[in-house]
Amino acid sequence: MVNEVKPQIKASIDVIIDYKKGELSKELAIQRFASLTGLSWDLATSFIEPLTKTNVVKFPNKFDE
Numbered sequence: 001m002v003n004e005v006k007p008q009i010k011a012s013i014d015v016i017i018d019y020k021k022g023e024l025s026k027e028l029a030i031q032r033f034a035s036l037t038g039l040s041w042d043l044a045t046s047f048i049e050p051l052t053k054t055n056v057v058k059f060p061n062k063f064d065e
Contacts (some may be wrong), residue, residue, distance in 0.1 A: 012036040019048060023053030 004008035012033055019029035026048060 008036050022053050
């Protein structure tokens with residue numbers, strides 16, 4: 001017996017990955033994630049907002065040296 005991943009689950013994971021890479025805005029990621037999972041906007045927001053993006057580079061400033 002082979003378990004197959006449902007397309008909606010794979011697509012929702014892809015949304016998270018794309019958001020973390022910086023390829024989607026937060027609002028678009030929340031919208032797509034909510035649509036794919038059937039979650040409310042608020043619940044989808046609670047999943048997406050805590051995620052950190054991997055494309056963000058922290059620049060040193062005179063206060064963080």
